[in-house]
Amino acid sequence: MSGLNLKGTLFMKPTITTYQYSYITQQIDDLVSAELSVNDAQIRAAVLAKILDRITPLLPTDEPVVTTFLQGLQTERLTRAKAAKLLDPLIPLVVPFPQLTxxxxxxxxxxxxxxxxxxxxxxxxxxxxxxxxxxxxxxxxxxxxxxxxxxxxxxxxxxxxxxxxxxxxxxxxxxxxxxxxxxxxxxxxxxxxxxxxxxxxxxxxxxxxxxxxxxxxxxxxxxxxxxxxx
Ligand SMILES: [Zn+2]
Structure with a gap:
């Protein structure tokens, strides 16, 4: 869920747990490996579909960064660098571990x-x-x-x-x-x-x-x- 805070800037409500985020990054790692090593476009599409099935339920549906992320996965042939760039904007959606004094x-x-x-x-x-x-x-x-x-x-x-x-x-x-x-x-x-x-x-x-x-x-x-x- 997005909204405006008092300073008027857009903020995102964190809903993804840290272990879900680790799962998402692992799945994206697997996707990159497939994109780099599999030549058959149909097999790559099947891997992508399977990974989207796994990670989409973990992502909030109403965040623009999620839409951009999912579109990015589907439109480009991924490299490690491109995947990292797609993942970074999701970080504000993750509930972080609290910094203890x-x-x-x-x-x-x-x-x-x-x-x-x-x-x-x-x-x-x-x-x-x-x-x-x-x-x-x-x-x-x-x-x-x-x-x-x-x-x-x-x-x-x-x-x-x-x-x-x-x-x-x-x-x-x-x-x-x-x-x-x-x-x-x-x-x-x-x-x-x-x-x-x-x-x-x-x-x-x-x-x-x-x-x-x-x-x-x-x-x-x-x-x-x-x-x-x-
Ligand atoms: Zn361990």
Missing amino acids: PKQLEKLFRKVKKLKQPNWSEMRLHEMTYLGWNDGGNQKKYLVAPYEGRVIGIQGELSPQTVKGVCAICQTIGNVALFLSTTKSSGLGTYTKKGNYVCRDSAQCNRQLTDLQPLEDFLTVVQPQRNHKK
């Missing part, structure tokens, strides 16, 4: 002394379904994510060793490292360490995260305080 983050990680803050200037908030950053010096990874209607913080040891494997968060094969989180077992008050392989680079992980479910499943396993009733 140092105080808010410290509250999420009360037990951490001298919490290393994430570098917000490097973050692409419209691509972030969760916030993740590494403290390389201390071999730690911090995650902040929505979970059951609130925002939770998860910390753990991150192995310096990177291997090829499936990430427990985005379910994609890539450069992963063992993430050892400390979890309080339900009822007993004892702590157990749980190991999961996750993408070393959380920005990359977010770009590969196209569905909320695997992130929620991961958080259900590692989140520290609540009883696991599932």
